[in-house]
Amino acid sequence: MTTNATTIASRLPLIAPELLRGLVPTMLINLLCAVVVTYLMRIGAGFVENLVFSMCIGTTAMVLIDCGRIFLWGKDEPNKPGFFLMLLIFAPLSFFIGNAIASALIGRPIEWFTLSQANNTIGIIVLILLVCVGATLFYWNREKMAALEARNVIIEKQAVQAQLQMLQAQIEPHMLFNTLATLQTLISTEPIRAQQMLDQLIHYLRATLSTSRSTQTSLGQEFELTKAYLGLMSLRMGLRLTYSLQLPDELKPTPIAPMLLQPLVENAIRHGLEPKVEGGDCTVRVNVHDGMLIVSVFDTGMGLSTTTSYNKPESIHLGLENIRARLDALYGPLAELTLTHNIPQGTVAQITIPLTALDPNPTR
Structure with missing residues (x-):
């Protein structure tokens, strides 16, 4: 228990930089989702309202997924089955939490999962899940590219040091x-x-x-x-x-x-x-x-x-x-x-x- 608590405490400083780094891409994804929901899926009262809901739901998803990833794996590459299981849990949870926050912001009663909204709700959750998976793959590839770039820098410096030793x-x-x-x-x-x-x-x-x-x-x-x-x-x-x-x-x-x-x-x-x-x-x-x-x-x-x-x-x-x-x-x-x-x-x-x-x- 002490080891787990120490591990979690050591990973806390990683959260803020990760959330800040993913904030702008998340905002862009939320904007895209609002456009899709309003003009393609034709759900909701209008673009502005859908944008508020999209921002709240998408940002909640980012926070939950990033925090869960850091607490469970830290800087290491996540276990893929475990990570996708986490997505399956956090996608609907993000919808309900974000929905409650957005409803409070625009001043309307919170509407939970009702039969009349089932199709729309399921569609939105599927959309959020797909966006989460797409964003996850994007970040995964970005991390791998960053690791490769860092490795190339190290190799370049080692080559320079080898040339330096020849010079010396x-x-x-x-x-x-x-x-x-x-x-x-x-x-x-x-x-x-x-x-x-x-x-x-x-x-x-x-x-x-x-x-x-x-x-x-x-x-x-x-x-x-x-x-x-x-x-x-x-x-x-x-x-x-x-x-x-x-x-x-x-x-x-x-x-x-x-x-x-x-x-x-x-x-x-x-x-x-x-x-x-x-x-x-x-x-x-x-x-x-x-x-x-x-x-x-x-x-x-x-x-x-x-x-x-x-x-x-x-x-x-x-x-x-x-x-x-x-x-x-x-x-x-x-x-x-x-x-x-x-x-x-x-x-x-x-x-x-x-x-x-x-x-x-x-x-x-």
Whole structure:
């Protein structure tokens, strides 16, 4: 008894959303029934009166059937024989309850089942039963389509995660080869600095390997990886590179997909600061504004080309389009990546993600 009471209590919150979701379709079905009863079956005193009765009877049927379905089966698919038996009981019951409510609303005496009304009453009950069955089949198919759509979304996200893991397994060749070449030069000329660079490279590779084995990370972990990468780059570029990492403590546990920030920092170094003779500064900053998580990478490098598209779907930059595709698949259309000019010089790459879309288990 306690288990049944607990089960019913846990299903109570499901009732209101289900009733609200079925309200508009039910109103349309009730309107159609009023038209059929008035102009095809030619029953009742007129359309307005029949509409009142149809609304009361149809809405009562919806409430009884939805509540019965939720109490008996919850979110599970109903047992078909049991469900149709429930329809056979609730269809005539809905007629009598709705009839009483409608009679009270229009101020006329309640007329129960009399011999003179038998044919009309039976006809209306059969009509209600058919409508209930039709509506039930409609909702059944709608639920199955929704389940299939949800499954497709999960499959799509899993495919994106598989592509992401392949991407994570690849160390950026340009950075790695240049670092090894620098190490080869420093071993004979500056062995202490070479040792520091080797230690930093090992630290970076360990951080990258750890990230590549997960489908979800946190901003704190992503910043540790970014710090290792920028530390390695600063040893290689020397005084030509300065950097700053700005992540509030309260945002460190925030879940995020891996390898969203890292490519933007690599782009800032490779395309912005490395080609510049005097180098420059790279700043990575995270903040929250109007329900959006904003991750920004500022550099004072070469800046954006004035003849190239960076923020349009037809952008030729495959790395940027890869990030945009992953953002859309993982966090929805409101998540975006934009590139703008940094004032007075350089580039700003910015990712915005709705806080409501940040799920600790994105593939669930």
